[in-house]
Every structure is written in C-alpha cells, then in structure tokens.
Amino acid sequence: MSDVTEPHGPHGVDRKPGRRGAGGGGGLREVARRAGVSVTTASHALNGVGRVGADTRERVLAVARDLGYRANPNARGLRGARTGLLGITHRTSVEGGITDIEYFVKIVNAATWTALDRDYSLVLVPPSLDGRPFESLPLDGTIVIDPLTDDPLLTRLSAMGVPVVTTGRDLSRKDAFPWVDNELSTCAQAALDHLAATGAQRVGLLTGSTGQSYDEDAARAYRDWCARTGRPVLLDRAEPGTDSTAAARRLLTRPGRPDALYVVMEKFGFATLAVCRELGLSVPEDVQIVVGADGEFARGSRPALTALDLAPESIGRQAAELLMNVIGNLPEPGATPEHRLVPAKLLERESTRRRAGAERS
Amino acid sequence: MSDVTEPHGPHGVDRKPGRRGAGGGGGLREVARRAGVSVTTASHALNGVGRVGADTRERVLAVARDLGYRANPNARGLRGARTGLLGITHRTSVEGGITDIEYFVKIVNAATWTALDRDYSLVLVPPSLDGRPFESLPLDGTIVIDPLTDDPLLTRLSAMGVPVVTTGRDLSRKDAFPWVDNELSTCAQAALDHLAATGAQRVGLLTGSTGQSYDEDAARAYRDWCARTGRPVLLDRAEPGTDSTAAARRLLTRPGRPDALYVVMEKFGFATLAVCRELGLSVPEDVQIVVGADGEFARGSRPALTALDLAPESIGRQAAELLMNVIGNLPEPGATPEHRLVPAKLLERESTRRRAGAERS
DNA sequence: GCGGGGTGCCTAAACGTTTTGGCATCGGGC
C-alpha cells in the first residue's frame, strides 16, 4: 500500500536518537503493520521459526528490507537472555608488552566481521592480572587467543559459565575447550624443509617459553624433523619478558653455529637480525632466517624475512563461528568440543634466498 | 516482613555476567525484596535519582553490594534507548595495512577500561572502505582515531546521529567534533630542540601525506622551528601505501644531507634505519633519529630509537570520557565541543646520544 | 482546623522483542 521509502536508521525503523515513538511506532510493529500481519507473525517470519505461509514470509521480509529494519538488540537480548556481546582477549604478560600485534589485530578484525553477520558485537578485553574486566562485562562468550598452560583465566571463565573458544590450545587440558589452531607440525616442517632445500646444513630453532602452545608445537615438530632427517638439535628458548636478543646470541655463538634459524615469533626475527649484524654475520649468506608469524617487520626489514603466513583472518573467523555455534546450542554436555585446523603458507623472501652453488637436484 | 531468608543464598541473585537464566527472581526485584522496598525505590537508590530516604538508600546499596547485583544491560538499555556500546575505529587505508599498531592498541585498551567504569563496552570496529560495520552496529557513540582530512566517515556518522569524538583532528572541520590530541606543536619542538642540543646542525623532517592531523602538525611545528632557529628546511613526505623507504632515501642522499631526522611514525624510523645501513651511515654518529611515536620497534631496534611517548593510555582514557560525557547530556546544541590536549614525553635513547665534542654549555 | 508544600515511597506503564498457548479454517479419512 503506502510504500514510503524511509531512511535506513541504525536499527529499529528510523531511530534518530532524539526521536521517540512519533507516529511510526516501534520497529517490528511498524514492519508488521505495513505487511498487514501481527507482530508475532512478523517476528516468526524474520527469524524463520513458527508457522508462516510462504507468501506472507516473503512479504514481511520485503517490508523489513525496504525499511532497513534491524531488531533492537536490547529487546531481543532481554527476552532471550543474551547480550549479543562476545569478548576476545590475548594472553600476554601485562608487563612483557604485546608481541606480534599484527597477528592479534588481524584475528580480532576477522572475528569482528564474522560476529557482525550474526548480530554479535565483539569486545576487545584488555589483558589484566586478575581478569577483572570479565566480571563486569556482560559477555555471551569469549575467544581467548593463545592461552597459557593450565591457564587460570580459562578456569575462571569456566566457573563463571561463560562459553570459551581458544585459538591455540591450553596444553594442560588437551581438548576441554573448542579451539582453532594452525597445524603447526605441518607448518614448521614446511619451514624446515624449505631451509634444507635452500642449502642449510645446521638448522636451529629459537622458540619461547611462555607456555603457549605454539612454543611447544614448534619445539616438538623441530625435534621430530631433526630426528627424521638426522640433523643436530640446536634449540634455544627466549626468556619471557626479555628482548630475546640473548637467546639469539647464544644460538649464533655456540660451537657449531647454525647456518639457518627457524624463529617462532616475528619479534625473534627482529632480535636475530640485530644479533647477526652485531656478530658480522650476513643474512642469508651466513645465516638464513624463517620467522613463524608474518608481519610488518618481516615484510619491511632488510633483508625481508621469509615467514609463515598463519592466516590469522581465517583463525579469527573460525574462532568466532565456533563460539557462536557453541552459544547457539548451548548445553551439549557430553559432546566433545569441536576443533579446527588452519593451514599456513610459507612466504619466501630474501632471508632464505637459495645460495649460489647450494642447488640440490 | 524482614524475616525472609536473607543471608547469602547460594542461588540468590548472583548475577555473574555470563550466567544464563539463573533462577531466584529478577535481579532488581530480588534486591528490592531483601531491602524491603519496591522495585522503584531500589532503582532510584541505585541510580541516585528520585526521592529516597538516606537510610533506605544505604540499605538498598548494601543489599545490592552483598548480592553482587549488576543491572541487566539489556533491560536498562531497552528502557533508556541506549545500547551501552561504544565503537572505536582507526582510520587507515585498508590496503596500506595498519601502522604503529602499538599506539592504537594502547588507546583501545585504555578506552576499554574507562568505558567499563561507566558500564559501557567498547567494540573495535574494523576498518572498511564503505564504513559498513557502522550500519550494523548499535552504537551509542564512536571514537575515531586519527581521522582523515574531510573524513567521509565523520560525515556519515554525523548523518546517522551517532555522537563522535576524535583522537587527532579532522583538519577540514576544525572543531566540529570534540577531540583529544597531543599538543604536537610542543612535542615536536621538544624533539627538535633535543636534536639541536645533542649537536645536530641540519635537522630534517620525514612526515606522511595521509591527511591525518599529526602529519600537518609536525610539518608546521617543524617549519616554525626552522624559521625561529634559522635552520634550513629539509622536509620530505612518505607516499601513503609505500614502505616509506623511498622518502628516507631522498632525504639522506640530497645535497646537504641532514645529520638528524625527526620522523613522525615509528615505521618511518624503521625505514630510515634501513636506509642508513644501506648508505653506510651510522646512527647516531652520522645521523641522529627521533621517532614521533614510541613502540616495540623503537625500543628494540639497535640502536634503540629516541622517541616521543605520546601517552596513548591517556588519550584513550580521555577520549572515552569525553564521548561518554557527550552521550550523557546528549543535545547541547549550541555549545562548542570540548577539546583536550595531552602532553608527550621524550624518551632519550641511543639514536640521539650526545656526540663527543658536541657539548654546548 | 485547614491548606500547602515537602518528603518518602509505591503502582503501573512503558521499552521492543520472543515465546507461549491458543483460535480458526481447511482437507481427508472414516
């Protein structure tokens, strides 16, 4: 009938902040009125529940689209006991500073987009020693990025009844929570094989000791690879909180110095490069470097560092999906949590340029 | 009346944020019951409105504290037409990648904490070409970090009626929005004076050309300083989207090469250092460097780079405060928006170590 | 003794959804 084209407001119908119920009536009510049905039917049509005739459903959907209708999240949440808020947080020692931020930001952005599609909003929960923010935030669920081993935050969130999905795993409770992770055993092997293929003889590993799963995954994959290929194990770990230069220096000054390093964090690549300069070693001629997480530094340093693209966008997206699924069919008491593996891609750069004369058939 | 089961019922109101459908009657209702007052009075007491006797107010507050009561944000928002969500976004060209992320993350964290204190949650809105996420997110207001000149996003948000506070200014609409900003004229001068004091004769500036206010502020402060101190203007700009190495190279290879550079972004410091190495210039002996925003790279590079600590925590906190104030007393039509200046601090590091023999009284 | 203004509190009506529990109508099977 009267198909007036209304401006699309943020939600509700034409809800300029100052305006209150002038004439039009509430959002869903207005949609129902224009479609000539009851509010109930409109709600059912929009949510795909209840019994609604096909033609009626179409009509409601069309009206809603025209009006740019979006359900008021407060009202929806009030009735449904949900808040529409998801938390996402990074497990980082507060004093140690945030590392490999780009990886983190990309995960967050991807998760935000994914949540948006299902009418959830993502809140970035700042790291804190006591997890205080989680007490105050009305979250329907939380993504925890790179949990520690036996992470107290997970314990706490569990006790609070907040659904949790992790990115990386808490090593001490193998599969208690749903998680998304890189298949690091494969990724690391790809990196190590690449180093071998470009002529490295003595491949070392620089990993961390934070208790986050990637540290240990890399170490295990590395040890396996050394055993399988009959190479020496040249492994060192950066102490948490320090600048990791010390560990790089230890590795590069030991007797039988490695001629290639696989370093887990982007910042380790940074430190390694500095140590190489300090020791007068050139990259890639004397030492090849592969870093375990791509980022601005790996791309922009000279020489640019070969890196694993861990596909943080995919990780973020899948973590959000998983979390929203868990929230959707809440209890699922007996079922084992779902897990997803994300492949990584090796980005070859100057730091592992094949050496002249190191060709192998 | 008052002899109802009062002490710490294990399944009382106990509204841990994540809990779903807990029993025991509604939250506020339960508080009112235990305090022996009506829901209205309880609400009034908790919000400090209406007329409530002092003793009654105390009683209600005590009960609420004991019960750990927190108002259901959905219900509160439903009635009050607010959502309790604030957006925060960074103006970055999508393809150019995020730069100086640490600065950004620190602002976000600080703003999150500040919002928390007033029962707001902060949503990190991902950058997008079309600003789409803002259509879908039910935000009460938004913080825009480092807006562009004549920023279309600001136009759009304005049209949507969403209150906005910026961090840095949109240069084309001087004071249309409330903002928080570093007092860059002062900060830049401090940096330049420091370079002069450590013996630099020809001080150059490497800034950007993104249209964000800090680029122009730095340029203006630099030109003023050169004029005032009678020094030559050695200014170049990085093209947006490139890695800024080119601009650094232009500056460092021009006739009358600068012996000190003030570079606006942390990433420019990165590029400058690389170019210095490439050209065989040593830092700080041949070229001193000050970067305009501190971060992991400035701290961790060798030599470590002298940097301005822009106090992103303070900026984030104040931006959130400003925004919540604006939302609180919404209309304020005639009043000019509030502005706040945040001081920065120069962190002296190796890249500007005073040269031997360059002492000035 | 009465009006009037304050005070302290309460009842009831919103807010915009989802969900519950229907009521008609229709078409078949007997």
Place this chain on the structure above:
DNA sequence: GCCCGATGCCAAAACGTTTAGGCACCCCGC
C-alpha cells in the same frame, strides 16, 4: 456428518529495567 491433524495466524505474557504520576504523611503557618 464427524473427528482430527495440519496449517496459518494472532493476542497476550513474559524479559528486567526506568520513569511518570500519584498517594499518604508530616510539619508548618495561618
């Protein structure tokens, strides 16, 4: 002709707050 299930829709009751409006009471001045 009757019963029964399926279908399409609706009215009303939640959800937990805030807020408008109002009632009773007290104290004071007249």
